[in-house]
Amino acid sequence: SGSASLSRFRGALVAGVLGDCIGGEFEGAEEVPMESVLAHLSGLDDETKGNGVLEYSDDTAMARCVVQSLLTRTGFDEQDMARRFAKEYSASPGRGYGSGVIQVLKKLSCPRLSDVFQPARDQFNGRGSFGNGGAMRAAPFALAFSNATDVKRCARLGAMLTHSCSLGYNGAILQALAVHFSLQGGLEAPQQFINSLITEMEEVEDTDVARKDARILKEAEKPFCERLHRVKELMERSNVSIEEVISELGNGIAALHSVPTAIFCVLHCLKPLECLPQSYRGLERTIAYSLALGGDTDTIACMAGAIAGAHYGIESIPLSWIKCCEGAEDADRDAERLHALYHQMSLNN
Ligand code: F2R
Ligand code: MG
Ligand code: MG
Numbered sequence: 001s002g003s004a005s006l007s008r009f010r011g012a013l014v015a016g017v018l019g020d021c022i023g024g025e026f027e028g029a030e031e032v033p034m035e036s037v038l039a040h041l042s043g044l045d046d047e048t049k050g051n052g053v054l055e056y057s058d059d060t061a062m063a064r065c066v067v068q069s070l071l072t073r074t075g076f077d078e079q080d081m082a083r084r085f086a087k088e089y090s091a092s093p094g095r096g097y098g099s100g101v102i103q104v105l106k107k108l109s110c111p112r113l114s115d116v117f118q119p120a121r122d123q124f125n126g127r128g129s130f131g132n133g134g135a136m137r138a139a140p141f142a143l144a145f146s147n148a149t150d151v152k153r154c155a156r157l158g159a160m161l162t163h164s165c166s167l168g169y170n171g172a173i174l175q176a177l178a179v180h181f182s183l184q185g186g187l188e189a190p191q192q193f194i195n196s197l198i199t200e201m202e203e204v205e206d207t208d209v210a211r212k213d214a215r216i217l218k219e220a221e222k223p224f225c226e227r228l229h230r231v232k233e234l235m236e237r238s239n240v241s242i243e244e245v246i247s248e249l250g251n252g253i254a255a256l257h258s259v260p261t262a263i264f265c266v267l268h269c270l271k272p273l274e275c276l277p278q279s280y281r282g283l284e285r286t287i288a289y290s291l292a293l294g295g296d297t298d299t300i301a302c303m304a305g306a307i308a309g310a311h312y313g314i315e316s317i318p319l320s321w322i323k324c325c326e327g328a329e330d331a332d333r334d335a336e337r338l339h340a341l342y343h344q345m346s347l348n349n
Contacts, residue, residue, distance in 0.1 A: 006336065009339040013309070013335040016059075017305075021056050021325035026294060056327045061089075062085060085105055085161065089109075131163060134171060135172045138179075139175065142177070144342055166205075166210040177200050179310050181197070252296055258295075265290045272285070
């Protein structure tokens, strides 16, 4: 696929939904044997399982709000996006939201609320959430804006509606940047891809607020940069076990323990792996590998899926997977509209 082609947009948005729906099976599991992953995936080929039997969770529910807001407002509008998050939560509260973010979503539905960023600031005794809820819904920002500055600014503000800790919203920026570079063919040169992310995050994390949050949480001075360096080291190794990936990068609900992990999954699966069937293509490998890490599988597979989908394009996704995941066909339709918006906005720039 050519750079920023329609196929890449469709691949990114659809594979994000698939990662969420397919990954939901193992969310929270400490250990996931590869045989269980392969059995789950081969079950998706069963035709009787068509018509969206695997439901999407909060990851997709919120990403859909981001997409609808960006399309309706032809750009970023925090009031509109906040209203959509609140409305979606009250209509479908059972999508497996994080236990903290629920309070924000309830406050966002209050008609008297004047500052839509305030409920997020009040979280966790004023420290804000560092969960991956901002990052899990960040891909659409990369599909709406062609310019990296807009992608970073809007991914940050979009995340800050629920996640005011820099370790939360900077994870969203990293995820959006990974999709942004992948969309432009960046994964053709994996070393350059990771180096570009490090260069960008060096600047993103170069703020007093980020340094203070990192110090309070006893993390490295630039936590995302440090993790990306670990990704780079793991990439250079010929044999990396699942246990090492988990201990070096994490598989948890914090953005810091999941966004770099998702990026690693994509990079590691660019070539065939011995632990996976030879018949699997890149996108299938990425989703399977993300699930085998256990932990926050729906979110890691959702984020890895979006980055990988932007690289491989829609043709790489098995039709049987699309057919059995709720919201996948909607995502395919929305990707076309985002593609038009992206190219329309890049003409205006
Ligand atoms: N919530 C889940 N999974 C739990 C199981 C759900 C189950 N299947 C069900 O149906 O009930 N998954 C979803 O949550 C993650 C995204 O969470 P988000 O939006 O970031 O939420 P929150 O509440 O802001 O943060 C998550 C947790 O992280 C800890 N935390 C965050 N900031 C903290 C801080 N400053 N200090 C201390 N702890 C902090 C808390 O434990 C939060 O509850 C995704 O996985 C999505 O799939
Ligand atoms: Mg979820
Ligand atoms: Mg999750």
